[in-house]
Amino acid sequence: MPKAVAGPEIERLIQLLARMPGLGPRSARRAALQLIKKRETMLAPLAEAMRVACERIMVCSTCGNVDTTEPCTICRDPTRDPSTLVVVEDVSDLWALERSGAVTARYHVLGGVLSALDGVRPEDLNLDSLVSRAADPAMREIILALNATVDGQTTAHYVTESLKGHGLKVTRLAHGVPVGGELDYLDEGTLTAAIRSRTPF
Amino acid sequence: MPKAVAGPEIERLIQLLARMPGLGPRSARRAALQLIKKRETMLAPLAEAMRVACERIMVCSTCGNVDTTEPCTICRDPTRDPSTLVVVEDVSDLWALERSGAVTARYHVLGGVLSALDGVRPEDLNLDSLVSRAADPAMREIILALNATVDGQTTAHYVTESLKGHGLKVTRLAHGVPVGGELDYLDEGTLTAAIRSRTPF
Ligand SMILES: [Zn+2]
Numbered sequence: 388m389p390k391a392v393a394g395p396e397i398e399r400l401i402q403l404l405a406r407m408p409g410l411g412p413r414s415a416r417r418a419a420l421q422l423i424k425k426r427e428t429m430l431a432p433l434a435e436a437m438r439v440a441c442e443r444i445m446v447c448s449t450c451g452n453v454d455t456t457e458p459c460t461i462c463r464d465p466t467r468d469p470s471t472l473v474v475v476e477d478v479s480d481l482w483a484l485e486r487s488g489a490v491t492a493r494y495h496v497l498g499g500v501l502s503a504l505d506g507v508r509p510e511d512l513n514l515d516s517l518v519s520r521a522a523d524p525a526m527r528e529i530i531l532a533l534n535a536t537v538d539g540q541t542t543a544h545y546v547t548e549s550l551k552g553h554g555l556k557v558t559r560l561a562h563g564v565p566v567g568g569e570l571d572y573l574d575e576g577t578l579t580a581a582i583r584s585r586t587p588f
Numbered sequence: 589m590p591k592a593v594a595g596p597e598i599e600r601l602i603q604l605l606a607r608m609p610g611l612g613p614r615s616a617r618r619a620a621l622q623l624i625k626k627r628e629t630m631l632a633p634l635a636e637a638m639r640v641a642c643e644r645i646m647v648c649s650t651c652g653n654v655d656t657t658e659p660c661t662i663c664r665d666p667t668r669d670p671s672t673l674v675v676v677e678d679v680s681d682l683w684a685l686e687r688s689g690a691v692t693a694r695y696h697v698l699g700g701v702l703s704a705l706d707g708v709r710p711e712d713l714n715l716d717s718l719v720s721r722a723a724d725p726a727m728r729e730i731i732l733a734l735n736a737t738v739d740g741q742t743t744a745h746y747v748t749e750s751l752k753g754h755g756l757k758v759t760r761l762a763h764g765v766p767v768g769g770e771l772d773y774l775d776e777g778t779l780t781a782a783i784r785s786r787t788p789f
């Protein structure tokens with residue numbers, strides 16, 4: 388704990404900011420100072436936005452998304468394809484896929500991936516609710532949109548096993564060259580996958 | 589403007605977080621999500637700390653420091669040496685010097701440095717108030733604790749000129765090898781300065 392140099396109100400703000408992902412103690416000090424200097428344009432609006440978020444935002448009990456309604460906007464959207472679920476690790480992945488516009492179905496947020504190292508076990512993930520949702524007679528396909536990491540793939544296998552016997556198609560995202568990606572920056576595994584899954588031009 | 593995927597309350601929080609120094613749009617999304625997930629332990633306390641900071645923190649009209657009292661704690665501290673002022677660019681430099689414990693005097697925050705590139709002119713800095721404070725008959729020394737950059741040194745020269753005629757000693761921080769610093773990572777200017785200012789062992 389470094390020597391406190393500002394008043395307790397500023398120190399408290401710095402300490403809390405330093406716990407945010409992406410900000411260390413040093414950048415938390417800079418951020419606090421910036422916020423204080425721009426009280427009307429930054430600090431006051433951010434304080435208010437956080438208060439509102441705090442009061443209104445909740446986790447969707449159906450899919451694990453965060454929203455201000457329960458169930459969330461996506462779960463309540465009647466135009467979404469009811470025959471498919473896209474399984475993601477985290478809400479940030481759901482957001483990324485929504486930005487892409489490629490998903491017309493609903494999601495299921497696992498809330499993590501299995502990890503022996505971090506001690507994440509199957510019961511720590513939202514797996515039971517996934518199995519329940521998958522049992523819906525309208526369900527046809529489960530798309531596993533998990534990170535292409537060891538833990539992500541271990542989880543993909545576990546989820547696939549858990550869903551056996553429901554007669555569902557279980558798919559995963561394609562591997563390949565990222566759009567705009569340069570070949571000589573890609574690892575061999577990606578290049579091999581891209582060659583194997585090549586498509587007609 | 590990327591497609592909004594979360595509700596307006598979350599989008600607003602992300603947009604405001606993205607304007608904080610050290611956080612871009614991507615890390616702002618991650619930070620917002622983290623805050624929402626840890627509502628009780630992070631989002632609520634941070635919202636409250638910001639509200640309190642917003643209400644109570646002000647800029648000291650004497651020195652430019654930020655504090656919850658006016659004048660600030662440092663300016664009101666009767667044990668501080670009244671014969672010396674330490675001139676800094678920003679409050680963050682004041683904080684850094686206070687953490688070092690090496691300053692027993694008070695400060696003067698310029699609020700920037702002269703910069704032709706950024707269009708910062710003398711009238712944009714807290715220079716008039718510095719000249720007024722320097723005119724105090726008790727004043728003996730002005731320590732220029734400005735960054736060792738071109739703009740910092742230009743500003744140091746300008747401040748020195750502005751203070752002429754008050755019979756004050758104007759000093760600046762020593763150049764040299766940082767404590768714990770490795771020689772072969774230092775530039776030649778620093779090494780030359782360190783050799784020239786060498787001290788008996
Ligand atoms: Zn939902």
Ligand SMILES: [Zn+2]
Pocket residue numbers: 648649650651652653659660661662663
């Ligand atoms: Zn002050």
